[in-house]
Amino acid sequence: MKSQFFHKHPKTLLNKGTGFLAGYSHSLNPYAGCSFGCSYCYVRQMPVSLFRGEEWGTWVDIKRGAADLLRKELARAKQKGKVTIFMSSSTDPYQPIEYQEGVTRSLLEVMVEDPPDFLLVQTRSPLVQRDIDLFLPFKDRVRVSMTIETDREEIRKQFTPGAPPIPGRLKALQHLADAGVPTQAAIAPVLPSSKAFPAKLAGVVRRVCVDDYFMGDGSGGKRTRNLGVDSLYERLGLEEWYHPAAWRIVYDRLKEVFSDDQVYVSQEGFVP
Structure with a gap:
């Protein structure tokens, strides 16, 4: 799926943290739209996508002047109190166009100069490494959360064919951890995986968060249902994995390998 790219000049970058992100003072999206175009992405059902009138995954807005705008907004926000930032809530900050545009990197450079109290970087791209x-100066005030929904590439190809392969994400996490950057693996949403999945993660990270459509799409699973994702599970004969209790399969397996203080569920795994 090819994406079209548009240059925009936003009037604001920092948005108030609400709903699932109520633990954060702000969310920050370097782009609008996302080339990865994951089949289950809840953003498909949000105004940024619905009002666009174009299929999610086929367009990306590149935010021009983002660094200068963030510098001003961040200074103002810090005058009002504690600033904690979730990057990103409705796009991937390291999608392919970031290689050329470097918007995300420019925003990190601003935040290194004037650090927020905490920054969570949510991505599924090895480009994050x-x-x-720029992450190292934050010390323990940053966490890179890498989405790794499954360890089965054949499953990844069915649900997120436009996203980076799982082995590349694991290698990137290892590289980040080896460098001393705080990390976590986000099994979000839970996709069908093997019994060996937790052991593979244990060799790379010491913190894991498990989330699913029903807890994590901001609408109790309604947005995901509207996307018809259940029909994909049916076609693949994996209906047992599309269920409000399916996350327990992975959670129980994780608890055999990780300690209690290393495994988090849904929102608690993403808070500062």
């Missing part, structure tokens, strides 16, 4: 030099 490019910015290790």
